[in-house]
Amino acid sequence: MTTTSTASSASTPGTTLVIGATGTTGSRTAARLTAAGHRVKAASRHATPVPGAEAVRFDWYDPATHAAALAGADRVYLIPPLGDPDPAEVMLPFLRRARTAGVHRAVLLSSSAIPEGGPAVGTVHRALPGLFDQWAVLRPSWFMQNFTGTHAHAVSIREDGIIATATGTGRVGFVDAEDIAAVAVHALTDEDAPNTDLVLTGPEALSYDDIATITTEVTGRPVVHRPLSYEQMRDRLAALMPLEFASVLAGLDRAIAEGAEDRVTDTVQRLTGRPARTFRALLERQRP
Known part of the structure; x- marks a missing residue:
């Protein structure tokens, strides 16, 4: 590349x-x-x-x-x-x-x-x-903002103190949407177009247990990760969307459990000249 x-x-x-x-x-x-x-x-x-x-x-x-x-x-x-x-x-x-x-x-x-x-x-x-x-x-990779905006995970954190997934102990290189935007601007405006695909992650791979722990530490509100089976996750999502799409999303969780997203890239650093932001930094930036 x-x-x-x-x-x-x-x-x-x-x-x-x-x-x-x-x-x-x-x-x-x-x-x-x-x-x-x-x-x-x-x-x-x-x-x-x-x-x-x-x-x-x-x-x-x-x-x-x-x-x-x-x-x-x-x-x-x-x-x-x-x-x-x-x-x-x-x-x-x-x-x-x-x-x-x-x-x-x-x-x-x-x-x-x-x-x-x-x-x-x-x-x-x-x-x-x-x-x-x-x-x-x-x-x-998956957006850090899924835990702070209007995503189902963010709502569940605020209302119940729970993150429910079928990811097990699988890890994800969660990325800040601000870093995605910074790379997008470079890709749109630099003299030489990348002419390739760019995998973007944050600086560390975290499990959903890690996400729950960091959220608890920064916000002071207890948050736990509740592990579900693929079938339980699929049925939970099917109450909110068509079964076919729910199956796809539950399948992505299963892929995470199997290690599909356990990686970190240096793309943000290479294209913007600064390190990708951490999840902890995102929460601290948004804390009142």
Whole structure:
């Protein structure tokens, strides 16, 4: 793999279209771009205002919104449609349209759990190099913000003091969404595009028991990890979503238990010039 580096000089992009500009990584990426003086079109389903950016309406499933969003953009940050088991069906026609409209660099948010050519967004990952000369695929590990925002884990921590998973003692290189956004900005604006996929993790691999312990120590509120079987996790999730999707998510927990996410990369350090943030630092930053 070849990657960009902190020594790369920044190019002079025209306008970056940030899809999902009100989401976890999209909002942070848009904010970092505008703070650095870049022009940004912040795309969301309701054209929600974003400071310093031009808000535009965008819906993956409404092609009538695509032309206006793409107008004037020369690069794009891609957040796949949430919960779609086959996002390529709507994403690939849009990306072909984007190329025709003048977009020459695309940065796709994928997942460390999904390789090139894998299921769901893995199909888009495989197609990206054939569509754009300049591209990158960000493959972050699980977000630290899952324990502090509106994710089911965060809600369970606040309401019950429990994190329920089927991960056993498996470890994950949880990553701060701020670090994902920092890498996204480099991938979008550096003179040389990465033209590869980038696995992003935090600086340490932690089990969910570790997460519970750190949360207890920093917040002063007792939190425990409650281990479940794959079947128990699947059925718990099936009460909230279709069984097929619940099975996929429970399967990801099982993969963690088997060691699939027990790794740490130096990608954040190499591309931003600073170490990836720790989970403890995230909690301390958010503590009142």
